[in-house]
Amino acid sequence: MKKPRLGFFKYSCCAGCEFQVMYFQKHVLETLKNFEFIFARMLLRGGNPHGPFDIALVEGTITEAWQADELKKIREKSTLLFAIGSCAVDGGIPAIKSTMPELDVESKVYADITTIHSIRPHAIDAYIKVDGYIRGCPPGERDLAEALSSVLSDKKPDFINYSVCVECKLKGNVCVLVAYGMPCMGPVTNAGCGALCPSMNRACYACFGPMKQANGPALARKFKMMGLSKEDIKRRFTEFGADTLEFRRALDILED
Amino acid sequence: MKINIDYIARVEGEGSVKFEIKDGGLRNLKLNIWEPPRFFEGFLVGRKYDEVPDIVSRICGICPVSHMTTSINSLENAMGFNPSQEIKKIRKIMALSQIAASHIVHLYVLALPDYREKDMVVGLNREITRLVKLKEAVNNVTGRIGGRPLHPVSMIAGGFTKVPSRDEVGRVVKQLKRVRADALQTVKMIAKLDYPDLKTNVEFLALKSENNYAINEGTIITGSGLKAGLEEYHRYFSEKEVPYANAKRTVLKGKNPVMVGALARLHIKFDELHPEARKAADMIGFKTGDVNPYHNNIAQAIEIVHCIWECIELLETISHKDTFMTIDVKEGYGSAITEAPRGLLLHEYELNRMGVVKKANIVTPTAYNFLSIEESLKKLVQENIDKPENKLKLLCEMLVRAYDPCFSCSVH
Amino acid sequence: MTGEDIFRKFKKLIPKESFFSRLDSLAKKYRLFGPVNIKNQTAFREIHTSKELFMEYKSTMLSPGKLFIFRPKEELFRFHKNEGIKIEELPPVSEQQIIIGVHPCDTNAILYLDRTFMGIYKDPYYEARRKNTMIISLNCTNVSPNCFCSSVGSGPFLKAEKGYDMLLTDFGDRYLMEIKSKRAEELFNMKGKKAGKEEMEIKRDIENSVLEAFTKTIAVEGLDELFLRNMDHPVWQHTAEERCLSCSNCVLVCPTCFCYDLIDESSMDMKMTRRIRQLDACQDMRFAEVYGGNFRQRRAARLRQFVTHKLNQTVQYGVYGTVGCGRCITWCPTGIDLTEMAIEIRRSEKDM
Amino acid sequence: MNRLKPVKARIQALKKQAHEVKTYTLTTENLPFSALPGQFNMVGFPGVGEAPISFSALVRENCFEHTIRSAGRVTAYLDGLKEGDELFIRGPYGKGWPLRQAEGKTVLLIAGGLGIAPLRPVIQGILEKRGLFDKVYLIYGAKNEKHMLFTDEFQTWEEEFPLFLALDEISNPDSGSPRMKVRDKRGWEYHIGLVTDMLDKVKIYPQRTIAFVCGPEIMMRFVCRGLLLMGIESSSLYVSLERRMKCGIAHCGHCQHYGLFVCKDGPVFSYKQVRGLPDGLL
């Protein structure tokens, strides 16, 4: 069998996703063996950024115009293109920037912002069509394995898209929201982490981003009833969801 | 002749090197870090202290623990909170395991292929097997305590939300013990590589404290004898913007370009290294005072040994007591400096009385190294100016890689 | 199901210590599960000695039936790819096990699961475990605010006569032990005072006093028709939009919800695929998705499916889907209460 | 017996029926098993999953058939298989069409789109024992002529009973003017319009008529209402429902339709049984 040609592209992010492939203990040997790495800046010198690729993995938020242009070219050269990691999937941490006036943020960091060319941060699907989302920050092992093994067996991947609560219950954790009153984002967050935070006695902070059927406003209302301040609620919904409608919608109920 | 290395592969983040050779001389050498800025220091303003560690952890996918620990130390400092010895111990275990993991990846995946005339680690099967084994063992330490090795979740201001049980710790230790031989093997292998010659006049910079290999706290010490406490930081260091790079550059006023990281640490605090690591250094004939930046790789290998041995010792004394304490939220300013895998990392914050960030500043290892990378590159090019372009380019890339820069960190 | 053979059902008063020490003596042959206290919560766990048991518990988040008989997640098959595909059927683990202290609601929930997994089509995994599991039920004397078992006839005292092995009632320092199966009779043939009329009267008195502790009730008469008349009642829409998170907690903690998903996971070397069964939830968007649409696209429709499956839809098995344990109310992050929804519907009909 | 355990089946023949639709002629080791028209198998592949698929022909000469449209994960994978390849099946499951009850009666077969597939075994059953039934009509509609399935069997069918064919649109209108009818190369005449338009063409005694309807739920809704207006009892109307399914044996709960398990109590239901239930369109 011919090895699928793999390209890995990084935009604005911590590069953790590309690293997660190395953290991918159980599967790292097979991954290296089963794929032909055509382009992966962090793993490979040289390489061919122009493809074509059987599978392209794109990490990072789009924060500069050239990235969007390059991304469109990669899309054209790739049979399958997956967004990997919360940055690429829904804007992730870099999108927090969009909760405040852009120039304010930029001038807090650089005295001279004339050399800065940032645009409003967006997930990659703001610019191109994406074949699948490998969620999480860092991406969940199960979905990453599902994406790669699907390419190898030529089928459509089946990604997890229920809430963190489902994994939490499957693990038998005592719910930290109901039992201990912690402001857990689990009910609106896409699973894939194995309900990590509740298992570690803390509230989920939504690093896997919103699930498709999330009801942000309802959870925000609950937090309000629990006594969280408007600002605190806003922060919870914008840490990993500043660029998502599901979470942005939650802020509407804070207006009155 | 213009020489462009459009992007430096196998480093963390995005940067390029450009220079010109004219009339046999070098002109305009620039390390252009074009990693796009994400403005962490900007959007941290308005966020509450309890989410800061989770946010700053996303500055870097290789040293998230360092960013978390440094921010936590600094926030606790701002609120006048003193963590227990036990908390400090576990934080050190986290840091050591992450330094080891980072070095292991750097040596095997990023640096080694050059010396084996390869573009990528694929094909080096024996090494990959050792890499996976070592990495699994050290990641397991970070992962067991933190919940996951990358962007761990149990580390918060005030301590740890959960600490693994005695049995779990026992298993982790057992696994660490099993890779000790692989760590020593790594030192041997890395020492044998054929490093290019280069002498630089960098100023080493590291943290130091008595009786232990300083990681999460200590006094700032330089090779030429400067000693500075955290409160004096801004007297000695300044940060400058560079028009051609998105990263800022940190300089030590009135001194040579500084170098931070494993080589600097070994130079400054060789005596505090774990005896096994010192033995390993002797075994390969490592001498302090070595100013060839390429040898940073050797220093990293020695540090892996240190980290694994010290981790084992610390893990064996975890007591499970006082691993979490509540913090009284207060207004204040605080800062902290630690040793990240690649060198000094500074975080400083100003909080209002709700614990909301009013001001944030982060200085990363690569910002310190920025200038000395450029200076070393200049020296390297000048000394090898007659070499064919391809060879010269590779030498430059190898040099940048030897510093193990993290461009993502430097442009945060 | 157990208890088919003829046996002498006995009723005895047994000192608690001797009951527990009998349990301990069984620990070698049987895996024991029971309620234990963890950080002011009670949960069913495997125990090694009866000292771990906390029999005075109120309620647990997960029910024993959906932990130890129907498993939340289990591997069913392995497909090995090696020039052709071989199917390896993983036989259900069939260790002998005893679940101790199962409240009447949860016992009834197991009887409900039996209808699904041991009806006309038998699930071999469930069946094997069911047969190898002894159920020691415990009449409930600790009512929680969300319990409404008394309204739907599944508690607080167990009325079912078979399908479990033993029924305990707390008589202070003794248990009233009522044997319901032959194997229980053999294992617990212990010395104790034979219980007669008098004890049964005491039992009734305890039951009556427990009945007074209920704060939540639901009127079941005409419930079926009530819901069928009100499929488009505004309560569905506004509860769903304002409060339902679609997080599926309700379904997962429900002791009678049986829906599952089959998931295939392949190893990266492509040599092996595991077929795994895992609890699924009708609150999930994908649950009812078909080509060209989704019959429960709306959040309100999904919420209604859950509530009516518990309080209506008795055509399915001829009994209510709820056992009144109140878990879905307790563990719903926004506290959505199916009994209140029924009340709201009833009230609006009265107002008309 | 473990009913979740699939068995291997080999693709003996593969035939492209229409856009994205293929008919798979399969054989397995555990033949012959007996299946009824309207029943289904769970068809799938390890690592990909399973999907419920109706028999489009029952077991004959050690083979049976499924006609599958590439609609999602499992079916798209099956679409990539070739003759001689293996796939996995388990079944048969469900209640089929009540063919015995149709004996002696006028039989209306009404199909929309892929709905013809589960009705094909009924047609074949009728053809085999034509004498047992009174008048038979087939009304069949599809999006356009390219989506018509089993067109090469129309000839045989028409020898025994009339066919009324309808198309939503013509795929390549050769003239701009709107037309009510069109003929294809083989001479089949298609009405342009809805399946329900064709109900006028059949002449029946409502009390002695039974109807089997299969197609998209919204189409079945209008057809059934039309048939009720013609005077047929709702208990003599049968429809086949589609719901998501994972197990096929009334365990996994996915196909629950208001207390009914479509896999066990259906997929064929009398219209009376399912009319007006919530979460459905009937």
Ligand SMILES: Cc1cc2nc3c(=O)[nH]c(=O)nc-3n(C[C@H](O)[C@H](O)[C@H](O)COP(=O)(O)OP(=O)(O)OC[C@H]3O[C@@H](n4cnc5c(N)ncnc54)[C@H](O)[C@@H]3O)c2cc1C
């Ligand atoms: C009793 C019965 C008999 C049947 N008989 C036949 C038959 O004979 N022939 C036949 O072809 N079909 C038949 N079907 C239908 C077939 O089972 C379904 O089309 C089945 O869903 C296909 O499975 P799949 O895994 O290929 O598709 P799935 O992946 O399950 O997709 C099903 C639908 O959901 C949509 N979908 C899936 N995932 C997503 C997503 N992430 N986002 C948006 N939409 C999504 C798809 O677009 C598609 O429309 C029958 C169904 C039943 C119940």
Ligand code: SF4
């Ligand atoms: S998604 Fe998270 S892990 Fe991935 S690159 Fe972004 S910050 Fe890093």
Ligand code: SF4
């Ligand atoms: S702890 Fe959080 S994720 Fe877990 S069930 Fe409760 S709300 Fe959901």
Ligand code: SF4
């Ligand atoms: S529980 Fe939430 S924040 Fe924690 S790892 Fe999972 S998705 Fe991320």
